[in-house]
Amino acid sequence: MDNWRVAVLGDGGVGKTALAVQFTLNCFTYDPTIEDAYRKQLVVDNRMCFIEVIDTAGQEEYATLRDQWVREGQGFILVYSIASRSTFDRLEIFRQSMKRVKRGDPIFMLVGNKCDKTMEREVSKEEGAALARQFGCDFIETSAKTAQNVERLFMNLVRSLRATRVVAEPGVSNAPTKKGPKKSKCVVM
Amino acid sequence: MASSRTRSQAVRRSLHLYIDPSSYTATKAVDSSHTPSPGFGTNMSAGNDYYTSSAGVSDSTLFSVLCMYDFSSDDPGLLSFSKNEILNIVKCDNTGWWAAMRKDGPVVGWIPQAFVVQLSDDMSERLRNVREEFRGYEYEAEQLYNSAPVSRILPLFETDSATTSPLPVYEENRLSTSISDPRNGTRDQRPQNARNSLRPGNRRPIPPPSPTSPMPHPPLMLEKKVKPARSTHAGGHETHRSQDTLTRKQSLRARPVISPNSQTLRRLSTLIETKNTREIEKIASSDINSSFDMISKYARGKSLNKQSFGDARHIEAVIHIRPWYLQPRLADQIEEDRQGYIRNATLPALIERLTTHDAPLDLTRQAELTTFTNVFLMTFRTFTTANTLFEILAERYNTTPVQSISDQELADWKANWQTPTRKRILEVYSRWLEDHRLLEEEPHLAKPLTDFLRTIKTPPHNADAEAIIKTLERLTFTVPSDISAQNTPGKSKKFKAHKNDLMKIEPSDMAEQLALLEQALYVKVTPQECLSYAKTRSGPAITRLLAFCNTHDNLVSWVKRSILNLDILGKRSYTVDFWIKVAEKCRQLHNIASMSAIIIALSSTDLSRLHLTWAHISRRNNLEALLRYNDPSGGFAAYRALLDKAEGPCIPFITMYLGDIIHTEEHFAYQDADGRICFYKRARWFEIIGNILKFQKRAYNIPSNEPMKMFIETQLMMASKHDSNWFWNKSQEVQHSEVANADIRKGLEAAGF
Numbered sequence: 029m030d031n032w033r034v035a036v037l038g039d040g041g042v043g044k045t046a047l048a049v050q051f052t053l054n055c056f057t058y059d060p061t062i063e064d065a066y067r068k069q070l071v072v073d074n075r076m077c078f079i080e081v082i083d084t085a086g087q088e089e090y091a092t093l094r095d096q097w098v099r100e101g102q103g104f105i106l107v108y109s110i111a112s113r114s115t116f117d118r119l120e121i122f123r124q125s126m127k128r129v130k131r132g133d134p135i136f137m138l139v140g141n142k143c144d145k146t147m148e149r150e151v152s153k154e155e156g157a158a159l160a161r162q163f164g165c166d167f168i169e170t171s172a173k174t175a176q177n178v179e180r181l182f183m184n185l186v187r188s189l190r191a192t193r194v195v196a197e198p199g200v201s202n203a204p205t206k207k208g209p210k211k212s213k214c215v216v217m
Numbered sequence: 218m219a220s221s222r223t224r225s226q227a228v229r230r231s232l233h234l235y236i237d238p239s240s241y242t243a244t245k246a247v248d249s250s251h252t253p254s255p256g257f258g259t260n261m262s263a264g265n266d267y268y269t270s271s272a273g274v275s276d277s278t279l280f281s282v283l284c285m286y287d288f289s290s291d292d293p294g295l296l297s298f299s300k301n302e303i304l305n306i307v308k309c310d311n312t313g314w315w316a317a318m319r320k321d322g323p324v325v326g327w328i329p330q331a332f333v334v335q336l337s338d339d340m341s342e343r344l345r346n347v348r349e350e351f352r353g354y355e356y357e358a359e360q361l362y363n364s365a366p367v368s369r370i371l372p373l374f375e376t377d378s379a380t381t382s383p384l385p386v387y388e389e390n391r392l393s394t395s396i397s398d399p400r401n402g403t404r405d406q407r408p409q410n411a412r413n414s415l416r417p418g419n420r421r422p423i424p425p426p427s428p429t430s431p432m433p434h435p436p437l438m439l440e441k442k443v444k445p446a447r448s449t450h451a452g453g454h455e456t457h458r459s460q461d462t463l464t465r466k467q468s469l470r471a472r473p474v475i476s477p478n479s480q481t482l483r484r485l486s487t488l489i490e491t492k493n494t495r496e497i498e499k500i501a502s503s504d505i506n507s508s509f510d511m512i513s514k515y516a517r518g519k520s521l522n523k524q525s526f527g528d529a530r531h532i533e534a535v536i537h538i539r540p541w542y543l544q545p546r547l548a549d550q551i552e553e554d555r556q557g558y559i560r561n562a563t564l565p566a567l568i569e570r571l572t573t574h575d576a577p578l579d580l581t582r583q584a585e586l587t588t589f590t591n592v593f594l595m596t597f598r599t600f601t602t603a604n605t606l607f608e609i610l611a612e613r614y615n616t617t618p619v620q621s622i623s624d625q626e627l628a629d630w631k632a633n634w635q636t637p638t639r640k641r642i643l644e645v646y647s648r649w650l651e652d653h654r655l656l657e658e659e660p661h662l663a664k665p666l667t668d669f670l671r672t673i674k675t676p677p678h679n680a681d682a683e684a685i686i687k688t689l690e691r692l693t694f695t696v697p698s699d700i701s702a703q704n705t706p707g708k709s710k711k712f713k714a715h716k717n718d719l720m721k722i723e724p725s726d727m728a729e730q731l732a733l734l735e736q737a738l739y740v741k742v743t744p745q746e747c748l749s750y751a752k753t754r755s756g757p758a759i760t761r762l763l764a765f766c767n768t769h770d771n772l773v774s775w776v777k778r779s780i781l782n783l784d785i786l787g788k789r790s791y792t793v794d795f796w797i798k799v800a801e802k803c804r805q806l807h808n809i810a811s812m813s814a815i816i817i818a819l820s821s822t823d824l825s826r827l828h829l830t831w832a833h834i835s836r837r838n839n840l841e842a843l844l845r846y847n848d849p850s851g852g853f854a855a856y857r858a859l860l861d862k863a864e865g866p867c868i869p870f871i872t873m874y875l876g877d878i879i880h881t882e883e884h885f886a887y888q889d890a891d892g893r894i895c896f897y898k899r900a901r902w903f904e905i906i907g908n909i910l911k912f913q914k915r916a917y918n919i920p921s922n923e924p925m926k927m928f929i930e931t932q933l934m935m936a937s938k939h940d941s942n943w944f945w946n947k948s949q950e951v952q953h954s955e956v957a958n959a960d961i962r963k964g965l966e967a968a969g970f
Contacts, residue, residue: 040754045883066852082849086876088754089766091941092773093872095821100849121941128945129822
């Protein structure tokens with residue numbers, strides 16, 4: 029069983045909370061003051077894992093908190109809305125923050141949310157894919173409203189996170205959190 | 218072993234004298250949950266001498282019980298025991314007398330069921346390993362744990378009340394009769410037994426095969442589990458046997474009443490005794506059936522959480538059965554959940570609830586009503602307009618009675634519906650005006666409201682109306698005063714001239730002035746702005762909220778800038794130390810907003826990479842302690858806990874609450890499928906906004922220092938101009954020069970200097 033902290037980053041109004049809500053709970057018993065409200069079990073490749081989603085909604089006003097999120101997160105979801113060009117253009121800020129705080133390569137995915145809004149699309153899928161190539165990360169379009177690709181997004185992210193865990197040398201863990209997973213494998217280089 | 222065995226058999230034989238087999242076969246109706254062991258069962262049906270059968274002691278044990286009280290008796294057929302003992306029950310009798318024996322002792326005797334609680338096998342095993350004096354507590358803890366989310370009392374309502382009548386009050390009725398019947402088990406918190414005694418078939422007690430003495434009652438401390446005094450109790454038992462009637466009376470009076478509202482319970486039992494049940498049935502089957510259903514649903518929901526409470530609620534609901542013309546008409550348009558919170562409702566139904574004035578309310582109901590009023594008045598702008606609300610209220614004030622009403626009923630309606638409802642409507646206006654910013658949010662309503670209030674000339678409402686008009690005038694003509702200015706004490710402190718140099722400022726002065734500055738912004742945030750935040754993240758609707766939030770960012774920038782702009786390592790270290798001290802002072806002042814800004818700045822990558830600066834810092838551990846609050850896990854659980862506990866003036870860090878507002882926005886629809894208002898969403902918002910704004914009324918008693926305030930404001934403004942790239946580049950620059958200087962120093966050291 030591994031344990032991952034995933035921070036959802038992006039501008040206000042791109043649907044970060046909707047993504048987190050769609051992923052962590054599909055039922056309507058919800059209380060944000062309960063710590064487990066943001067946690068979910070997921071089976072990826074026949075292995076169970078725990079994902080804690082750090083939802084940064086409501087923190088857009090606190091730009092300086094960004095470092096905090098990045099420091100606490102192990103994996104990241106960089107979200108923009110396909111219906112808003114400006115949210116797409118501002119992604120660079122978040123990537124910089126990740127690169128500065130994490131040093132080395134942070135594990136993240138680029139996500140074009142609200143893909144149900146085809147009529148209002150401002151950012152094409154190709155542009156998204158191109159930016160992902162430039163960032164060196166995976167890309168996926170999701171809709172938190174219709175739940176399209178939401179679970180897949182998190183599963184892909186867990187796969188990437190697991191891959192680094194196996195490759196990474198012990199001690200060079202870029203996960204400063206106490207809740208980090210116990211290393212299941214020790215690789216002798 | 219052999220000798221003890223013979224002895225135990227002897228005792229059993231003697232015990233057998235007390236056990237009449239015929240009553241067994243006649244009344245096998247031992248509760249099905251007490252499944253007898255097979256050997257026991259066959260013997261029982263055969264009606265033979267089962268105790269002399271080859272079945273061992275353990276085989277004949279049905280289950281174990283924990284003794285909750287001391288019990289002693291001179292009767293040889295009874296088994297004396299003391300509190301916290303664990304006994305094995307070998308036979309349950311419907312009379313309430315159970316045959317029990319100790320695990321190691323051979324003696325079998327009758328014990329009163331009311332003095333003990335049944336244990337599951339696991340539990341008895343566990344409790345046997347616990348020291349005797351702690352068993353009671355262990356058991357209670359376990360019960361608390363088990364009973365938390367599950368209803369034990371619910372089945373009682375569902376099965377019994379569903380078949381007999383929709384009126385759960387029948388249960389109460391039976392219970393109250395069973396109270397006076399000392400043989401009929403006892404009413405206690407164990408649902409199984411309660412149920413047992415409630416079954417109609419079990420109600421007539423079978424002639425007791427065993428002790429002929431009436432059931433003694435445990436001492437009256439069921440609730441508090443205070444250790445009952447042994448001596449009084451022993452005496453009590455004697456009294457039971459000699460003065461039966463007296464004891465019955467006493468026991469009726471001195472029953473352990475579960476509900477805290479014992480008065481209500483007693484009132485009800487007399488009420489039900491005197492009234493015939495037909496009347497209650499008639500009431501229930503008439504056209505108010507639906508509303509009664511609602512009441513019972515309400516009470517049932519309550520009983521989920523507060524089992525014992527549910528009873529009291531029921532009783533109250535029954536007492537308040539009112540004629541149809543006093544009943545709420547739209548109650549079926551409100552959907553409540555099991556906790557009694559309103560989930561969805563239509564606007565008319567909500568307003569009806571808002572203006573219904575149920576006469577004597579207990580404190581819990583009163584508090585619920587107040588909360589409901591506040592939720593409604595804070596959030597109604599999200600589902601209707603102020604004008605509509607104003608009109609509906611005014612209309613309701615002038616409601617006329619239904620035509621088909623008799624004169625006597627009309628008088629009753631006037632006294633019991635019109636007057637309280639009008640009073641309540643005026644109360645609502647008054648709250649809206651005083652607590653929910655009618656004048657600030659809807660200034661155009663001031664005139665219609667005054668006009669409306671002036672039309673009220675008849676007592677008893679004219680006094681209330683006038684009072685509201687006076688408040689209206691007072692609020693219109695007084696400029697809302699600044700809280701922080703209000704409380705500035707006369708004597709002003711002498712401030713040291715700091716000449717705009719951070720290094721000459723006292724950290725405590727800085728913290729105090731920051732607190733004043735933040736507070737001035739904080740008190741201006743309004744509930745409506747917080748509500749608007751769910752929809753929009755910018756614009757004029759939330760200016761003051763943003764002003765407060767942005768100060769946080771600006772303070773972060775200032776802290777970083779004040780350090781990065783210094784060329785000399787020693788000065789940088791000194792400044793870092795200075796800010797740590799300020800953060801600590803902020804913590805003491807409960808200025809959580811500034812504290813979090815400062816520690817976020819100090820822990821940011823821009824500053825934390827300056828390793829040489831940090832090497833010279835003495836208060837690092839103090840910073841580490843503060844940084845623990847910054848952990849975002851659990852939605853900033855540490856900050857939440859800190860703010861929950863904060864006393865006195867405080868400026869909260871509100872980012873997690875803003876997140877909650879958005880969560881609520883995303884998570885709950887505005888309306889349900891039938892177009893009813895999702896009131897639960899509003900209730901959640903109310904709760905969150907309450908958390909954000911709850912410190913607004915608590916002002917700091919700190920003298921203002923104008924030059925310093927100016928200095929802080931200028932610095933914040935200047936700092937806000939830098940973006941993250943500037944800080945990153947600057948910090949890189951500083952880091953390089955640190956490393957370069959370190960190399961020079963090392964070189965000098967190596968050269969012998």
